[in-house]
Amino acid sequence: MQKNVLAVDMGGSKLLAGVVSPEGKVLSVVRAELPRTYDAAALESALLSLLDQVDASSCAAAGVSLPGLADAKTGTLLYAPYSGIRDFPAARIITERTGLPAAGDNDVNACAVGEATFGVCKDVSDFLWVTVSNGIGGSIFANGRLYTGAFGNAGEIGHLCVVPNGRKCGCGKRGCLEAEAAGPAISAAYEKKTGKALSAKDLAALAETDRAAKAVWRRTGYLLGKGLFTAANLLNPEKIVLGGGVSLAFSLLLPGILKARREFLFSDANPHLTVVPTGLGYHASLLGAAALAFGLAHPERKDD
């Protein structure tokens, strides 16, 4: 019988740790909030005290999802934009505290592995996983495994240009998908139309009754679709899976996504491509961490 795993989800503002069964059921979970600013020593002590609250006696391995650039070979957080922390050896810290072998990767890759292990891509060997929240990140599954690229950074779909000379992006360029269709861009587009500053979450609730909000979601879906189908023309995936907070408004994005599909997708080459919301639900990143751990505990599953 397969054993459980210990999963750790490191976010910018919070930490989660839990025990996950081989079927992807979260059996227990504990949470710690992080302060607005913190350094590596504070992060380590928060992580250690969280680990001490979990009974990992039923676990064979551990996995951790990391909030930024990561080295998947060592499970190290190389750079976290939120906190500015560099070279944080998360997997090593977890192994030293728990005695379990530990794997780690950035949260978007972890979610993609999670989707392939527990979610809507169990039988899908080629798919794109795209997180839409305060930023936009992507992960490519090709021929049944994660495609990482020469420098480990494949999948940065958030920096495809969708609006020439558009809004300034954090990467220094203009008009990137992330700058035009992530949460802050949704708020900014509505504020430009109406003068009112509301979060993307509030605008999702408002869209039923507010025409300006509805139009912003439609345009966001269209720009998102432009990026998704441009990527699909290159990669020929079977599915594109959307996760992250903004993707909870999937039905509001869909009209724009379908319009973009008609305009940008080479449909004869991609006849059965579907765009779907994640099957992992609220704990996507935690389940992603669990999937990394199952890769360690049962390496044969990777190449099934």
Ligand SMILES: [Zn+2]
């Ligand atoms: Zn960019």
